[in-house]
Amino acid sequence: PDFNNQAALDEHWPLLYGKAAPYLKEFDEIIVDRWNKVFAQKGFRTEIYKEAYPLPLLDKLENLLAKAERVLEPGSEEMERFQFFKKPWPQNIKRMRGSILFKKPVYNVNQRLADQSIKVDGDLNDEAWKTAEVIPLSDPFGSGKKGVAGVGRMLWDKDGIYLSYAMKGKPVAKPGGMFKNDNIEVFFSPGTDMDRYYQLMVNATDDHFSCKRDLKPVPAAPDLSWTCKGLRRQVKATDDGWTMEAFIPFASL
Secondary structure: OOOOHHHHHHHHHHHHHHHHHHHHHHHHHHHHHHHHHHHHHHOOOHHHHHHHOOHHHHHHHHHHHHHHHHOOOOOOHHHHHHHHHHOOHHHHHHHHHHHHHOOOOOOOOEEOOOOOOOOOOOOOOOHHHHHOOOEEEEOOOOOOOEEEEEEEEEEEOOOEEEEEEEEEOOOOOOOOOOOOOOEEEEEEOOOOOOOEEEEEEEEOOOOEEEEEEEOOOOOOOOEOOOOOOOOEEEEEEOOOEEEEEEEEEHHHO
């Protein structure tokens, strides 16, 4: 009961990391402080990332890692320990920065012209798709690039919503891996009250997942029994990419 935890922590930094100790100690103190004051109080949600880690603080964390690396001898034990300490942080900081900077885009969804039909076959070559606004899929994890993964399109008519996606690169597509394969996930919340949303996911093997969730009067657990009745979909995959085409009836939402 008399063990001094803080003294032990203070002692371990120079023992393990040598000259990099003050930078890594400050880095760790920031992480712990942000957890105790923000995430532990409000939960780990993307909408509070900016409060937890404003951009100048992310810059500081990156600078502390850079300073720590500069003062260590290449190949030393301290450097090896530092590389182990550092390993997850560059990508995590990048993702945090990207989530903070990401702005939800707004795109127009055109009505399908009456004389243009859409065959849900995954080929995406119907004339109707030429009238749809292109939706470049943005990297939400820091690169700022659009269309890196692929592009999407949407159209609607009196019966429902048409979706098409053309994704780049050989997909991860293994049998039985709904959530481990490459997938496309869409959410719909009809109306303006945002009292419920519907979630649909289709992966590169043409497996699909669906659920709905009531958000008011209080958020409920997802209803996994809901299925999108009348859903039509088709996936085609090659070594160069994959496509998904679907029709979602309004009556199912």
